[in-house]
Amino acid sequence: MRTAYSVETVRAAERTLMARLPDGALMQRAAAGLAAACAQLLGRVYGSRVVLLVGSGDNGGDALWAGARLARRGAAVTAVLLAPGRAHPGGLAALRRAGGVTVPAADGVPLVERADLVLDGIVGIGGTGGLRAEAVPLAEAAHRSRAAVVAVDLPSGVDADTGQVRGAAVRADLTVTFGTHKPALFVDPAREHAGSVRLVDIGLELPAGPFLEALQHADVARLLPVPAAESDKYRRGVVGIAAGSARYPGAAVLAVSGALRGGAGAVRYVGPAADAVIARYPETLVSDQGPKKAGRVQAWVVGPGAGDDARTVAQVLALDVPVLVDADGLRLAPARDVRRRTAPTLMTPHAGEAAALLGVGRDEVEGARLDAVRELAGRYRATVLLKGSTTLVAGPDGGPVRANATGTPWLATAGSGDVLSGLAGSLLAAGLPALDAASAGAYVHGLAGRFAARHAPAGAHDIADAIPRAWRDVREAGVG
Structure with missing residues (x-):
């Protein structure tokens, strides 16, 4: 698992470490790792032209010390000083x-x-707002040049804790970050500015509770359900799907497709799209008695393509089992009904739906995704999976937010979210807590999107069909 910590926590850890080290030793560690990353990116250091964009903080000092190392290896190094009187004196002398x-x-x-x-x-990790006017032409020149652009710790102009970009910012090909990842490196729009990310260990001792987490294959492999020898379809979990309408029968089919591949033992469907569901997936257990009389169900998915069927949404929310609410269900579910539930609730909005729930503009959600997902989780007392270019999952208890690293722009296709709802709902029925079901579901769904679109554009049904391949990939790599 990769973790990210807030600026305040990082600075406290740095102060503690610097108190035990000789003066300047911590900066030397960072500069050594930075110079090594630059040398690897260049391939041939001798004779290369290296330009340092140097501000007044420690990041400028890191750049100067790294530039000195590259100069000693034969690079032609020029430091562009944005604050000549406040550049790091030791780094400047070394260069x-x-x-x-x-x-x-x-x-x-x-x-x-x-x-x-x-x-x-x-600018260092404490910078807020966009670049100052004198730095903007330099950042723009770097972006249009053929040079490899390397950011020190974080691209200048992005907010380290929130991932917001409130003005002009550097766009890096590589970000070399020190001690720990910063939240902005996992969260758009800042993540888009970071390029590839390399973590340099400088010996920081960090607390157990990170600000943000990003699961990896091994983490997800431990979460995915595996049937035991005595398992039957009911012990593996049964997921109910209340979705679709006369206008949107395909949403029901796609939600069922994700659910069937999500680890539960059986899928029950209630709704007006039963004929379409059975025609495509005859193994589905169909009921026309409504959610209350559908039979044994360990978790429900409600809302995809539901139109204006508020009655069914209300019935599902009243059941004492985990419930995933998506799409039309988010619009139809009264906030008070969600808040008073005692069983786990998982909400899966995209940015537009999140904006409507929060009463703000979509741009506000897109520009401050971490704030939005935390606000929704707290307001609704639910686990929230905020879909988008960065998928984030927040629980109602205020713990670390999880960022999904497997997403791809190819997932931005009609019906993809319905597949994700079925998949995550199936993981809920298999017994995973809401935070884990959402995180593992988003991870496998994103990986399936990558596999489905590897050679050609993919539709939602292709993503569903690729889930078993993604599942195997996670299991084989994660647990050997």
């Missing part, structure tokens, strides 16, 4: 001793445009 030169920000753009590598040390 000059190694043969590097400095220029003011006004002279930097042509150098950036001709560089082989640009090292972004403008």
